[in-house]
Amino acid sequence: MKNLRINRKINPRLIVNFFAQELKLLAFIFVLFLTLNYILLFLSLKGQINISVNKPAPQDIIVPATISYIDETKTAQAIENAKKSVKPLYKYDANVEIEVQNNIVNFINEINSVKEDSTITDSEKLSSIKEICNNDSKIANLLFEIKTDKLNFLKNFIANELNNLYKKGLRDTELSDVIKSIEKDADSLGLNSNDKLIISWLVQKFVKPNFIYDEDATDKAIQDAVKNVKPVVVVLQEGTKIIEKGQKVTEEDIKLLEKIGLYKRFSFFTLSLLFFLSIIEGTLAFYIVHDKKKKLQKISEYFTLLALVLVASYSLGSFSIYTIPALLFLIMVNEFFSFRDVLISTLIFLLNLLTFISQPLFVLLVFLSISIPIVYYINKTKKISSYFVSSIIGGTFVSFVVFILNKNFSLPNQLSFSNAFYSFLNFMFSPIVAIAIVYIFEHIFNEATFLRLLELNDLNTPLLKEMSVKAPGTFAHSLFVANISSQAADAINANSLLARVGALYHDIGKLLYPFYFTENQTDIANIHNTISPSLSKVIIINHVKDGIELAKRYRLPDDIIHFIETHHGKSVIMYFYLKAKEVDPNVSMDDFRYPGPLPDTKETVIVSLADAVEAASKSLGNEEIDYRKIEELVNRLVEDRIKQGELANAEITFSELEKVKVSFVKSLLSIYHKRERYPDGK
Incomplete structure (x- = not known):
């Protein structure tokens, strides 16, 4: 009922002070995220082997755990092969044959009509025929000199030839073959070179394909073929030796190690990227806490929870990306903040993981998309049993989804089952672990979380x-x-x-x-x-x-x-x-x-x-x-x-x-x- 408040004059100094305080808070949050991102970066750099391109490897580089990754080069090649495998598609036009036959008949009838016209001279006849032939003098002379019966014979010959060809179907790429086929048949009839020249000219002028290239249908077929191409997944089993000690390291080796998360380049670009990501993360976190009463305490709570889960993710992610506790983080955020803040936190969590996760993030996107409905369910029901129900249902569902996705990427059965099992354990224990952590944090920060309220609601x-x-x-x-x-x-x-x-x-x-x-x-x-x-x-x-x-x-x-x-x-x-x-x-x-x-x-x-x-x-x-x-x-x-x-x-x-x-x-x-x-x- 804020409309009941008494209107007061706005003090400009108060407005300036307000924005100054907000700006200080935003800067403080940004520094926190920048520090966290750089710490995570240095942690990921600290444990990696010191190698350089064109220099011998100081030791054997072995895959510490079974890792799968998408080979973009091979996937791109598979897509290109799929495109090439699609043959051009054509659509049939029944009217083409009728149109071509009529055009040839009309043309020859017009020539005959000029030649039979007794009211004009021969030179005028030749001039008219030349005009009809688009000023082709050689063909005009041949048509002027050929007898009418012979010209009608050629007309019928062409009509029969085209009738047979159109029944089989004629494409634009086959026109040159059509001319050769008709000329061959003309030879078998003993026609002279002038007759064959007239036939070739008429065919080239009037014949069109009745199977027309369908660009839209062909493009759709290519798109469908590309959609059916599965990403080429390479599985590196635990213990696989990637580079032997003393072997010269190539740029391809470095890219492979980057892809599977065993190597990260330290560059100005990386530092700049983390700086930019920290701005985005800090702005999102500021949006979460800016309307809270105790802003500094709330950002302390949020940052502590985030840092705790990110450190756990760094440790667990080196074992398997399927053990990263995304659900754990969102449940804890939901306890101390609102469901709206949970949605914002999904993006913050993903951006922070970019610091040290090199493997494809589709797994985390799947985890987060399943975690959000689970958190919503817990938020709506407000029951302790919701945590345990969600852990069972969420664990079962996510393991099924992960197994299907793994099989879709053609991963081996054993690896698919392992990843599904890790996902099940992740979602099964996240709500339970969240209850324990929230209990500790709610007492440290003295917050009225759902669990704390249940405790205080006890009349004993x-x-x-x-x-x-x-x-x-x-x-x-x-x-x-x-x-x-x-x-x-x-x-x-x-x-x-x-x-x-x-x-x-x-x-x-x-x-x-x-x-x-x-x-x-x-x-x-x-x-x-x-x-x-x-x-x-x-x-x-x-x-x-x-x-x-x-x-x-x-x-x-x-x-x-x-x-x-x-x-x-x-x-x-x-x-x-x-x-x-x-x-x-x-x-x-x-x-x-x-x-x-x-x-x-x-x-x-x-x-x-x-x-x-x-x-x-x-x-x-x-x-x-x-x-x-x-x-x-x-x-x-x-x-x-x-x-x-x-x-x-x-x-x-x-x-x-x-x-x-x-x-x-x-x-x-x-x-x-x-x-x-x-x-x-x-």
């Missing part, structure tokens, strides 16, 4: 157990508020577990002086009737400060402490203020106001409202327990909070607030519902 924790004994009324109130808060949080898709735990601990400050609070005064008189309103005010207000100190002593997460300090916001203890005003009309209302801060998240707003609603609901009599009365009570309390500005910083919309109110009403009605009196007083 020391603080809650002490509250149930020393302040049973407060304990019952907190449990009540926790129940209706979690239901309201579910109604607006907020973090219901966080709201529940925050509500359980929001009043722990009352443990110090439990009998000064009415819910704990069951068998004793109200102590506040015997002391001044000012002293009562101090004790009541101090339960917030006492609660914060007690929470810190028990190392409760800051997110839980935030519920303690915000559940009363800056509201006024109206009862004692009015009581003090009876004695001193000039008493200030601000003296009876809680110090704040105001609730600023959906969860803290819900708990703050639930606390007020639960307390006010105790004033309802049995005859007032109906939907309308409870709804009026809830609406009045929420409206009062809005008017007092208590929700000015809240990240909650009016539509969400309506859903919260409806949830409160349903919860209160289910708890305070009327019961029918048993007959005969039973």
Whole structure:
């Protein structure tokens, strides 16, 4: 409800300071990533053999573990062979033969018509024939001199020849052969050279192929052939000797060692590339933490998790790329950050792996594409069992996918099974290992992760157990508020577990002086009737400060402490203020106001409202327990909070607030519902 905030003039200096702080944070994150990338680079360079091109190898270079890689040269050659194997494709055009035959007949008829025209002279006839023949004088003279019967004979001869040829199919590449075939048949009939010249000229002028080259179909066939080409995978078994001691090292040897990850060149280009990658990684990480409250702590958490997994990946990756714990990293990020941050972290993780992983990254892409749905499932279900279910399902599925992909690359069965088994172990144990690491880190960084919240939700924790004994009324109130808060949080898709735990601990400050609070005064008189309103005010207000100190002593997460300090916001203890005003009309209302801060998240707003609603609901009599009365009570309390500005910083919309109110009403009605009196007083 940020639209309730009072507009203030923007201070330019504050804006400058804000951007300066953000820029410093971005620079700090960049330096962290640059340092990490260079450390990983030097680690990968430290263990490799010192070799140079055209110099003898100082020792035997042996493959430490079975490695497979794609041979780009052989794959490119296979693609080229596949392209060459595709023959040109043609499409048949039945109209071509009819068109060619008609054109030849029309041409000869036109020649005959000119020759038989008695109205013009022979020179005019020759001129017209020459024009019809496109100014070919030699052919024009032959056509002028040939007799009409002979020309018609040639026409019929050509028609028969073309009829036979078109039945077989004629392509553009076969036209020269067609001319030779017709000339050979003309020889067998005893035709003279002039006749054959006329025939050849007519064939060259009019004949077209009836099978036309289909460029689109041919291109598609080539593309299909290329798609069917599998990458040429070379498998180097463990113990394979690549270079013998004393053998002169070639550039090809260096490239092979680079490909399988046994050698890395140290160059200015490598340093520049890592510098550029660090900028991208730092920017993405900055985007993850820039909107968090404790930015430095959050980047410390993120960077520690990332560095831990990258070091593990460096060690495990030398054994097999299929053991790199991508799922482990994403699950841990999901615990300390949001699912949106998990998606961003996939790219950061991949970019960091480029520092020391030389093998094809398709395996990691497969791992990450399977890991994201698993993390989403864990994030949505919010159950401990989700980790174990995901480990079994994820491990089985990824091993199946890896085996299919390995076989698709024509890897040996033994290697395919080994890679699938490593993948299964990777995904099987990642969620379990993540639980252990998260448990350690959540206590180190004092974070309210899902696992930590589950732990704090246990009513047998020391603080809650002490509250149930020393302040049973407060304990019952907190449990009540926790129940209706979690239901309201579910109604607006907020973090219901966080709201529940925050509500359980929001009043722990009352443990110090439990009998000064009415819910704990069951068998004793109200102590506040015997002391001044000012002293009562101090004790009541101090339960917030006492609660914060007690929470810190028990190392409760800051997110839980935030519920303690915000559940009363800056509201006024109206009862004692009015009581003090009876004695001193000039008493200030601000003296009876809680110090704040105001609730600023959906969860803290819900708990703050639930606390007020639960307390006010105790004033309802049995005859007032109906939907309308409870709804009026809830609406009045929420409206009062809005008017007092208590929700000015809240990240909650009016539509969400309506859903919260409806949830409160349903919860209160289910708890305070009327019961029918048993007959005969039973």
